[in-house]
Amino acid sequence: METDEAIRTRRSVREFTREPVTDLELDRLLEAARWAPSGLNNQPWRFMKITDAELIEKLSMMTRYRGVVAGAGALIAVFLDAGSMYDRTKDLMSAGAAIQNILLEAQDMGLGSCWLGEILTRSDSVKSELAVPDDLEFVALIALGRPVERERVGVRHPLSELVIPLP
């Protein structure tokens, strides 16, 4: 799929078929994440691939968006590694860039994805369930799967509201 099309047609997908997401597919998504830019090229992001049905079910209980997580074929948990960080503001933005690469690559592969943030309120429970070391900060969960076919409308402000005029 053309880059421009992937960017413009990507939508959050919250309903997935039961078809599994393979480890090979997850690696392709993480390969894309790897190529994101970061300040001083510090690459502070870390990832966990989650395909185990029982674990997915447990994590789904930790968010208000239980259905999205429980129905996913796979999850990618995203962390920032304190030992690689140099500037929280910039490191968070580079994590966002890496996540966007995953979402666009998923779109390109015909996979649906949903970037979940609300679950960060249960960060301690998630990290404990995943036995993640203290020096990793949980910053996002991505739900993945084959999208159930239906129209997904994206709503965005017009460019005129986003562009600040020059002095």
Next chain:
Amino acid sequence: METDEAIRTRRSVREFTREPVTDLELDRLLEAARWAPSGLNNQPWRFMKITDAELIEKLSMMTRYRGVVAGAGALIAVFLDAGSMYDRTKDLMSAGAAIQNILLEAQDMGLGSCWLGEILTRSDSVKSELAVPDDLEFVALIALGRPVERERVGVRHPLSELVIPLP
């Protein structure tokens, strides 16, 4: 260009030809930014398009990477709008996603780009020069232009160092 190719071949470009970047091209980049995801779809990002040579020169004096900025055909300044933010951690990540859309769209269009963060240390000077209101936080500057042809090598950690094993 295929999405996957854009993701894998994008590099920071620090040397540009003198060919200008048009306003139409900048709008196409910002259209891509617009389609990034954000928490609660709050779209907290704001952008300023800068093509005036004198202004570019002035901004170039505010960073150690003067040459990259001074040689750019255009700049996009990226801000977070305090009035639209809901969670600093998530808003910064969504800004990173919007920036990544710009960088990938630029790659797709044959434009070179460089995401500059060091200039944030001179945020007050930049905001004053651009007469930006207080409720906008300056989070990134993107230098843009036609890339001078040369090989650009990207160095990344192998996936094995980025993936945290399951418990």
